[in-house]
Amino acid sequence: xxxxxxxxxxxxxxxxxxxxxxxxxxxxxxxxxxxxxxxxxxxxxxxxxxxxxxxxxxxxxxxxxxxxxxxxxxxxxxxxxxxxxxxxxxxxxxxxxxxxxxxxxxxxxxxxxxxxxxxxxxxxxxxxxxxxxxxxxxxxxxxxxxxxxxxxxxxxxxxxxxxxxxxxxxxxxxxxxxxxxxxxxxxxxxxxxxxxxxxxxxxxxx
Numbered sequence: 001x002x003x004x005x006x007x008x009x010x011x012x013x014x015x016x017x018x019x020x021x022x023x024x025x026x027x028x029x030x031x032x033x034x035x036x037x038x039x040x041x042x043x044x045x046x047x048x049x050x051x052x053x054x055x056x057x058x059x060x061x062x063x064x065x066x067x068x069x070x071x072x073x074x075x076x077x078x079x080x081x082x083x084x085x086x087x088x089x090x091x092x093x094x095x096x097x098x099x100x101x102x103x104x105x106x107x108x109x110x111x112x113x114x115x116x117x118x119x120x121x122x123x124x125x126x127x128x129x130x131x132x133x134x135x136x137x138x139x140x141x142x143x144x145x146x147x148x149x150x151x152x153x154x155x156x157x158x159x160x161x162x163x164x165x166x167x168x169x170x171x172x173x174x175x176x177x178x179x180x181x182x183x184x185x186x187x188x189x190x191x192x193x194x195x196x197x198x199x200x201x202x203x204x205x206x
Contacts, residue, residue, distance in 0.1 A: 024098075064120050067090040067091050088163075099172035125206035126204055143175065157189075
């Protein structure tokens with residue numbers, strides 16, 4: 001992590017760094033209960049490695065956080081270590097996990113916004129994205145920061161039907177999601193009546 005620069009703004013860097021949710025959350029101690037369901041590439045490693053990544057976020061050497069969403073089926077992930085593919089579903093639980101780290105004192109809530117919205121838009125010079133501003137696309141999430149809930153199979157929305165976070169309790173609950181100003185999630189279900197009309201092609205200028 002120390003090889004990445006933090007003495008200049010992210011937009012001036014020629015080489016930037018990304019961390020994934022699972023490397024900020026899990027450690028090798030979780031293999032005993034999660035097994036190949038937390039097999040990723042790079043692998044989840046020690047608590048010390050996790051703390052180094054978290055520190056890299058706080059000191060500016062790591063610029064953004066991503067999900068690395070890879071919704072393999074439960075059957076695919078239940079094979080042996082050499083048979084199970086790397087990756088797992090993370091989009092639904094990415095923000096609750098990041099906000100849980102805010103509750104734990106790992107990072108400030110403002111940094112979550114920077115890592116997952118502002119800085120991403122800045123690095124790729126995305127047109128009208130990443131900020132709540134007049135003229136920008138209304139990509140919004142409404143969060144209740146104090147409504148604890150537990151991840152169970154019954155509330156998983158992934159088509160693959162499982163999550164590496166099953167059994168985890170998050171204090172923050174997503175109450176609504178808007179894409180391009182269209183509500184696509186109401187806190188309980190995906191609003192499929194909007195079809196594919198909510199989505200638009202992203203414009204990258206860098």
